[in-house]
Amino acid sequence: MAVESSIALRASNLHKLYAFGETSVAALRGVDITIEQGDFAALCGPSGSGKSTLLNLLGLLEPPNQGEIWLDGQTVDHGATEALDQLRRNRLGFVFQSFNLVPVLSAIENVELPLLMTSMSSSERRKRAESLLDAVGLADRMSHRPKQLSGGQQQRVAVARALVNAPLLVLADEPTASLDSQTAAQLLDLMQSLNRQLGTAFLFSTHDARVVERAQKLFTLSDGRILA
Numbered sequence: 357m358a359v360e361s362s363i364a365l366r367a368s369n370l371h372k373l374y375a376f377g378e379t380s381v382a383a384l385r386g387v388d389i390t391i392e393q394g395d396f397a398a399l400c401g402p403s404g405s406g407k408s409t410l411l412n413l414l415g416l417l418e419p420p421n422q423g424e425i426w427l428d429g430q431t432v433d434h435g436a437t438e439a440l441d442q443l444r445r446n447r448l449g450f451v452f453q454s455f456n457l458v459p460v461l462s463a464i465e466n467v468e469l470p471l472l473m474t475s476m477s478s479s480e481r482r483k484r485a486e487s488l489l490d491a492v493g494l495a496d497r498m499s500h501r502p503k504q505l506s507g508g509q510q511q512r513v514a515v516a517r518a519l520v521n522a523p524l525l526v527l528a529d530e531p532t533a534s535l536d537s538q539t540a541a542q543l544l545d546l547m548q549s550l551n552r553q554l555g556t557a558f559l560f561s562t563h564d565a566r567v568v569e570r571a572q573k574l575f576t577l578s579d580g581r582i583l584a
């Protein structure tokens with residue numbers, strides 16, 4: 357099914373069930389969500405309401421038990437592993453609460469990582485990674501390893517890495533949760549300015565009221581459903 361071109365991602369009637377032994381948990385129970393190009397959107401809700409599960413499904417990291425996802429106008433086929441990997445690599449970026457940088461690589465090598473699977477030349481890769489590290493204010497930290505950087509700086513590297521493949525949408529799971537409030541505010545300023553500058557859509561989950569305030573769009577999850 358084709359969807360309108362201003363829509364970055366749409367999901368309909370998503371269900372996710374986790375089963376273990378005789379018990380199971382319905383983490384998502386019929387979620388509909390639309391992210392338009394250029395959105396700066398937040399997903400909030402109490403612990404256990406399904407925020408991470410929803411981000412994992414929208415990030416094509418896990419398949420739903422039921423429901424459909426359209427990304428960049430294409431219906432996602434969860435069985436087509438290679439096409440799924442390619443779609444994820446080319447159209448999505450990820451930021452995690454715990455930064456998830458590779459400790460033995462420098463900041464610039466971490467940012468270049470998503471480009472290694474593309475046909476881009478090494479000089480072009482380096483140029484893109486440099487320009488993104490510059491954009492996140494880390495031009496003077498390119499050769500530092502993650503442990504030589506502060507938490508806020510590490511998360512900036514992660515934001516640069518998420519954007520290096522020029523994705524349509526960045527999914528960020530509690531991106532400010534490991535940061536103090538001042539650093540969290542600076543990271544949000546940065547994400548917001550990159551959102552405006554590059555037109556990349558952002559969807560981030562959060563518990564933090566200050567993060568929620570910045571969002572143009574707010575989705576509230578409760579017990580596996582999005583509240584109207």
Ligand SMILES: Nc1ncnc2c1ncn2[C@@H]1O[C@H](COP(=O)(O)OP(=O)(O)OP(=O)(O)O)[C@@H](O)[C@H]1O
Nearest residue numbers: 374381382383401402403404405406407408409410
């Ligand atoms: N891999 C898994 N196996 C089994 N149950 C899971 C798994 N992942 C999540 N769940 C369950 O699904 C429900 C939703 O979890 P999820 O992590 O999506 O919530 P959340 O809103 O992100 O919570 P938090 O804010 O605490 O991170 C919870 O009841 C959780 O225990």
